[in-house]
Amino acid sequence: MAGINIISSELVRPSEATPHGPFWLSNLDLGVRSGYSPMIYLFRPLGVGCPADFFSADILRTALSRALVPFYPLAGRLGMAPDGRLEIDCSGQGAVFVVARSDAVLEDLEGFAPSKAMCDMFVPPYEEVVGASGKPLLLLQVTFLHGGGVVLGTGMHHYALDGRSSFHFMQTWSSLARGAAGDTVPPFLDRSPLRARSPPVILFDHFHEYCRNGAGSATGAARPSDLAGAILRVTSAQAAALRARTGESLFRSLVAHIWRCALTARALPSDAESRLYTVVDMRARLSPPLPSAYFGNAGVRTSVSAKVGDVLASPLKFGAQRLRMATGQGDEYARSLVDYLETAADASSKPGRELPDTDLRVISWMGMASHDANFGWGEPAGVAPAAVSYTWFVYSVGDSGDVAVAVAMKPDQLERFKELFFHENEMAW
Structure with missing residues (x-):
C-alpha cells in the first residue's frame, strides 16, 4: 500500500450560528450498527490545462462550513441523555477535515477492493482528533495523488444518518463548492414521525433481524475483519438478461443470483436453512410518508428464509420472489418495528455484524444519488465503500446503467463466488 502524508487536520465549524442542545435519535437510528460508514470517491485530473485550484482545499473547506448550517447535527458530537439514551449533542464543534498527499496513482486505485487498509489510508480515524469531547459524526479527508488524481474519503456515523441522507449531504456540499446553491434541498430534520406509539403495538416477529442472540451471532461466523472484499461490475446488458430470467426488479434479480x-x-x-436479510427504505412507505429529504435512518430490516436445496434447484425467480416478500413491507411493519425496539432490551436490539455461512445480508443503494458529487471539477470516476461491514452492497455505477456489487466473503469462498457470479451458465449473458 502506498504511503500517506497528512498535511493538515482541523475541525470545520458551521459558517453561521446553528441550534445548540440535544438532538433526539429515533429507534431506527439506534437500531443500526454502531460506527462509521466509510466511503471513497475517486476523481480524475482534468488533463492538460488542469486549473490550479483543482480540488482546492480552501473551496472545499468553505463549502463544508456552509453545508454544516442546514446539516448542523453533523457538526455535533455523539452524546447521552440523562436517562442513558444516546443522542446528538448539537455543539457546533465541527466536522473533521483532513488534507493529505499520497504517492499512489489513480489508476492503481480504480479497481480497488474494500479493505481495512483502504479505509485506514483514506478515511481519518476519529481517535486522532484533538479537542473533540465526544465522537464526531462526520470525518472527511481529501488526498491528492501522484499524477493529479484525488481521493475523497468520508466517514459518517451511522447513528446520525443512512445512505440516502449521506448522499443528500454530499449533493449539498458539492453544489455549494461549485457555486450552485440553488440546486440544494434543505434536509428535513424532524424525527418525531418515527416516535414509538404508547402503548406499543407489535404485530410482526422482528426477532431474527434485531436480536443479538439470534441468527447474527452463530458459532463460527466470520468477523468483518476476517472477510476479503471485491467490487464486481455488472453491465446494463447483463442486468437486463438477469431481469428477463426472473420478471422481477433488477435488485431482486441480482440478489437472487447472489444468493x-x-x-x-x-x-x-441442501437441507440447511438459509436466511436472507435486507433493509427497506420506509420514507415513501409510511403513512403519511416522510419527505424524501428526511435526515436520519429510515430503513427497516427484514428477512426471508428458504432451504438451500430449494434456492439452488429452483429457477432464479424463486429467490427473487422470496425477496419480494421481504421488500414489500409497509407502514404497519415499520410502526411495529419502532415499537419493538422501544420495548427490547439494549443488549438484544442490535443486529449482529457476524452471520453464519447459511445467511446473507444485502443492502441496496440503487436509485440513490451516489455519484452526484460534482465539486466543480467533474463527477467522481468511482464511488464505493472503503470497507465493507455488510456482506453485499448493490448500487448504481452512474449514467451507464451498469451496477456494482461490493462483496465481502471469507477469502477461500470469494474466488469461487466470483467464478460463479460471472459464469455464462449462471448469468446467461
Whole structure:
C-alpha cells in the first residue's frame, strides 16, 4: 500500500450560528450498527490545462462550513441523555477535515477492493482528533495523488444518518463548492414521525433481524475483519438478461443470483436453512410518508428464509420472489418495528455484524444519488465503500446503467463466488 502524508487536520465549524442542545435519535437510528460508514470517491485530473485550484482545499473547506448550517447535527458530537439514551449533542464543534498527499496513482486505485487498509489510508480515524469531547459524526479527508488524481474519503456515523441522507449531504456540499446553491434541498430534520406509539403495538416477529442472540451471532461466523472484499461490475446488458430470467426488479434479480452463487460457493448442505436479510427504505412507505429529504435512518430490516436445496434447484425467480416478500413491507411493519425496539432490551436490539455461512445480508443503494458529487471539477470516476461491514452492497455505477456489487466473503469462498457470479451458465449473458 502506498504511503500517506497528512498535511493538515482541523475541525470545520458551521459558517453561521446553528441550534445548540440535544438532538433526539429515533429507534431506527439506534437500531443500526454502531460506527462509521466509510466511503471513497475517486476523481480524475482534468488533463492538460488542469486549473490550479483543482480540488482546492480552501473551496472545499468553505463549502463544508456552509453545508454544516442546514446539516448542523453533523457538526455535533455523539452524546447521552440523562436517562442513558444516546443522542446528538448539537455543539457546533465541527466536522473533521483532513488534507493529505499520497504517492499512489489513480489508476492503481480504480479497481480497488474494500479493505481495512483502504479505509485506514483514506478515511481519518476519529481517535486522532484533538479537542473533540465526544465522537464526531462526520470525518472527511481529501488526498491528492501522484499524477493529479484525488481521493475523497468520508466517514459518517451511522447513528446520525443512512445512505440516502449521506448522499443528500454530499449533493449539498458539492453544489455549494461549485457555486450552485440553488440546486440544494434543505434536509428535513424532524424525527418525531418515527416516535414509538404508547402503548406499543407489535404485530410482526422482528426477532431474527434485531436480536443479538439470534441468527447474527452463530458459532463460527466470520468477523468483518476476517472477510476479503471485491467490487464486481455488472453491465446494463447483463442486468437486463438477469431481469428477463426472473420478471422481477433488477435488485431482486441480482440478489437472487447472489444468493445462489454464495450458497454454492459455501458448499452448504441442501437441507440447511438459509436466511436472507435486507433493509427497506420506509420514507415513501409510511403513512403519511416522510419527505424524501428526511435526515436520519429510515430503513427497516427484514428477512426471508428458504432451504438451500430449494434456492439452488429452483429457477432464479424463486429467490427473487422470496425477496419480494421481504421488500414489500409497509407502514404497519415499520410502526411495529419502532415499537419493538422501544420495548427490547439494549443488549438484544442490535443486529449482529457476524452471520453464519447459511445467511446473507444485502443492502441496496440503487436509485440513490451516489455519484452526484460534482465539486466543480467533474463527477467522481468511482464511488464505493472503503470497507465493507455488510456482506453485499448493490448500487448504481452512474449514467451507464451498469451496477456494482461490493462483496465481502471469507477469502477461500470469494474466488469461487466470483467464478460463479460471472459464469455464462449462471448469468446467461
